[in-house]
Amino acid sequence: MIEFKHHAADTLADVRQTVLDVHAEVRHRDFGLTAPFYDVERYDERLAAYASRPGWSAVLGYEDGAPVGFAFGMPLGPDTRWWRSMTTPLPVGYTDETGTRTVALNEIVVRKQWRGRGVAQRIHQAWLERRTEERVTLLVNPAAGNGAVQAVYEAWGYAKVGEQQPFADSPIFASMTRPVRIP
Numbered sequence: 001m002i003e004f005k006h007h008a009a010d011t012l013a014d015v016r017q018t019v020l021d022v023h024a025e026v027r028h029r030d031f032g033l034t035a036p037f038y039d040v041e042r043y044d045e046r047l048a049a050y051a052s053r054p055g056w057s058a059v060l061g062y063e064d065g066a067p068v069g070f071a072f073g074m075p076l077g078p079d080t081r082w083w084r085s086m087t088t089p090l091p092v093g094y095t096d097e098t099g100t101r102t103v104a105l106n107e108i109v110v111r112k113q114w115r116g117r118g119v120a121q122r123i124h125q126a127w128l129e130r131r132t133e134e135r136v137t138l139l140v141n142p143a144a145g146n147g148a149v150q151a152v153y154e155a156w157g158y159a160k161v162g163e164q165q166p167f168a169d170s171p172i173f174a175s176m177t178r179p180v181r182i183p
Contacts, residue, residue, distance in 0.1 A: 002068060002119060004126040007058045009051045015060055018067050020044055026109050037169045050074055050106050054099070059127040061110075061119060068119055069110035071127040073136075076102045082137070086175065088162035103133040103180065121156060128180055136180050139164065139173035150174055157182045 007015055020040055027038050036042060050056055050072065058072035076082050076097040082104055083095035105127070110120045128136065138158065140150045150160070158176040165172045 002061045002063050002122060004123070005060050005062065006126075006130060007060070009056045012047075012051050012058070015058070015070075016044075016047070018060065019047065019058070019070055019072075022067055022070060022109055022111060023107075026111060035169065037167060037171075046106075047072075053077070055103075057127070057130065059123060059130075061114075061123050061126070063114070067111070068114040069108070069123050071105060071108040071123045073103055073105040073107070073127070073138075075099050075133055076104055076137075082166075083164075085164040085166045086162050087164055087172065090162055094161070100133055102135050102137055102177070103131050105136055105138040108138075120152070124156065131180050133180055135177050137175065137177045139166070139175055141171045142174045143171070150176075 005015075020043065023043050024040050027043075028034060051074075053074040054077070056072065056074040058070060060070040061068040077099040078097055080097050082097075082102075083090065086095075105124075108120060108124055108127075110123065138153065140153055142150050144150070153176055154160075157178040159178065160174045160176050162175050163172050164175050
């Protein structure tokens with residue numbers, strides 16, 4: 001049975017190393033992502049930046065004390081840069097943020113031995129259950145798993161709204177959104 005533990009920025013220090021270790025295991029070993037963008041140091045910089053934003057939260061899943069994966073993100077405030085790297089224009093008003101309209105799912109990662117068992121979706125739902133925003137957005141590399149990762153998000157109710165490249169050395173990601181609560 002998987003146990004979920006929720007964290008806010010003030011308890012990130014308690015789980016930071018676990019998050020970094022799982023990231024390195026999954027991104028480097030399992031998926032062979034070794035470009036500088038995926039270095040643990042760069043990832044830790046992004047993690048620190050995300051966690052410094054108001055409303056950041058994370059959920060980690062554990063089975064028999066072993067970490068199985070995590071998800072984290074933060075709400076998009078009025079001054080967000082989230083939508084600025086879109087390579088495709090969005091409808092007028094779509095990117096207007098208030099701090100309560102959209103939450104960004106920055107990362108969701110599951111260790112190999114727990115994949116294919118619905119664990120990622122359960123971590124995703126455990127993280128969303130405490131969110132109060134109207135919609136959730138995420139970025140996915142459309143090449144990941146030869147498109148299978150994006151297809152999983154589509155099965156969870158996400159729809160692609162365009163593409164963006166948030167960092168000069170990052171891939172071009174599909175930008176996807178869905179309501180936080182799906183009836």
